[in-house]
Each structure stands twice: as structure tokens, then as C-alpha cells.
Amino acid sequence: MTSDAAIPSRGGLLPTTPPADAVLPERNPNAPAPGQPIPSHYTRCFVCGDDHDAGLRLEVIAGEGLSLTGSFTVSEHHQGAPGLAHGGLLTAAFDDALGSLNWLLSAPAVTGRLETDFRRPVPVGSTLHIRAEVVGVKGRKVFTKAVGRLGSADGPVALTAAALFIQVPIEHFTSNGRPEDVAKAREDRAVRRSVENLEVNP
Numbered sequence: 001m002t003s004d005a006a007i008p009s010r011g012g013l014l015p016t017t018p019p020a021d022a023v024l025p026e027r028n029p030n031a032p033a034p035g036q037p038i039p040s041h042y043t044r045c046f047v048c049g050d051d052h053d054a055g056l057r058l059e060v061i062a063g064e065g066l067s068l069t070g071s072f073t074v075s076e077h078h079q080g081a082p083g084l085a086h087g088g089l090l091t092a093a094f095d096d097a098l099g100s101l102n103w104l105l106s107a108p109a110v111t112g113r114l115e116t117d118f119r120r121p122v123p124v125g126s127t128l129h130i131r132a133e134v135v136g137v138k139g140r141k142v143f144t145k146a147v148g149r150l151g152s153a154d155g156p157v158a159l160t161a162a163a164l165f166i167q168v169p170i171e172h173f174t175s176n177g178r179p180e181d182v183a184k185a186r187e188d189r190a191v192r193r194s195v196e197n198l199e200v201n202p
């Protein structure tokens with residue numbers, strides 16, 4: 001069994017809040033305009049893909065600046081306790097919504113750290129409305145935060161989240177993904193279109 005001492009440490013938990021010298025870059029001109037959908041990055045994605053029977057089917061709309069909104073309805077497939085959404089799946093929704101912000105910067109990135117505060121139970125059948133924004137960028141690090149409200153965009157707060165994304169070269173996906181899925185994705189026109197909008201030189 002691996003002892004805790006063998007697990008490499010980054011020197012304690014690294015913050016999801018930006019340092020004082022972080023900047024807020026301009027939105028990339030190739031990013032979807034405010035009010036336009038940010039398309040799913042992959043049809044088989046559990047959170048935003050259409051090609052997933054039990055998926056969350058998160059729909060994301062670009063907002064002003066470096067912000068977006070997203071929503072999905074909790075189905076019976078998403079239960080943890082009877083009639084209530086599973087917390088891990090709600091965290092997944094925030095991972096994807098916050099990750100979609102990287103499309104506004106048009107640079108591929110992966111989640112380095114993700115924190116979620118659960119403030120109110122989320123029942124099956126309810127719609128969760130997420131608002132997310134970039135709060136700072138330093139080098140390859142993109143700092144983000146989000147709030148999720150129940151029933152409507154100004155409903156009661158159910159969750160808050162913050163995440164740190166690390167920009168990566170596109171090879172992160174092509175070299176690490178299971179080869180047969182990467183090969184299929186290369187043939188997918190929607191994936192190709194979404195990747196063409198990314199600047200792949202972090």
C-alpha cells in the first residue's frame with residue numbers, strides 16, 4: 001500500500017484565488033459572442049455532450065467579458081440520496097462550466113484544482129443556473145469562480161465554486177487520451193471546429 005509520504009506534495013493546498021499581479025486579459029475575438037452558445041467540446045462528455053444517455057447535458061451561453069451562464073436539469077440518473085442530486089455530479093457540472101470559460105480565452109486548459117461549497121440541497125427535477133467568470137490569469141494559470149442558483153438565474157444560492165485551470169498544449173489531450181477515442185474525436189467535425197478556435201501555444 002502506498003503511504004501518504006510517497007504521494008508527491010505541491011507544498012500544501014495552492015489557492016484558487018488569483019495573486020495580486022494576475023491580469024484580466026481581453027476576451028479572444030474568435031470566442032462566441034455574448035448571448036451565443038459555447039458548444040460542447042465533445043459529444044461524449046458526461047457533462048455537456050449530447051451523446052450520453054445519463055449525462056447532465058449542460059448548456060452554456062457566453063456572457064459579457066470573461067463570463068458565461070450555464071444550466072441543466074437534474075434527472076433521476078443524477079441522484080445521490082433519494083430524490084437529491086449527487087454532490088460529485090454537481091461538482092462535475094461546475095468543472096465543465098468553469099472549464100468552458102477557457103473558450104473565451106481560446107486556450108486549451110485542464111483543471112488543476114476545483115473547490116465546491118454545497119449550500120443547499122438540489123432536488124431531482126430542479127434546474128441549476130450557473131454563472132461563472134474568470135477572475136485572473138497569471139502565466140498559464142487561469143483563476144475562476146462560479147455560483148449556482150436553484151430554479152432561476154436569481155433563485156436561491158445552492159453552490160459556489162472556484163477553480164484553477166492550467167493551460168496546456170493540445171498534445172495533453174492527443175497524447176494522454178485512449179488512442180481509439182482520440183482517433184474518433186479527430187474525425188468529429190464539431191470537435192475539430194472547437195479546437196480550431198483555440199490558440200494552442202501556452
Ligand SMILES: CCCCCCCC(=O)SCCNC(=O)CCNC(=O)[C@H](O)C(C)(C)COP(=O)(O)OP(=O)(O)OC[C@H]1O[C@@H](n2cnc3c(N)ncnc32)[C@H](O)[C@@H]1OP(=O)(O)O
Pocket residue numbers: 010014015041095096099100108109110111112113139140141164166168
Ligand atoms: C477540452 C476541455 C475539457 C474541459 C473538461 C473540464 C475540465 C477537466 O475536467 S480537465 C480533467 C481534470 N484535470 C486533469 O486531468 C489534469 C491532470 N494534471 C495534469 O495533467 C498536470 O498536473 C497539469 C497539466 C495540470 C500541470 O502539469 P504541468 O503542465 O507540468 O505544470 P506544472 O509545471 O506542474 O505547473 C504549472 C503551474 O501550475 C501550478 N499547478 C499545477 N497543478 C496544480 C494543481 N493541481 N493545483 C494548483 N496549482 C497547480 C503549479 O504550481 C505551477 O505554478 P507556478 O507556475 O506558479 O510554479
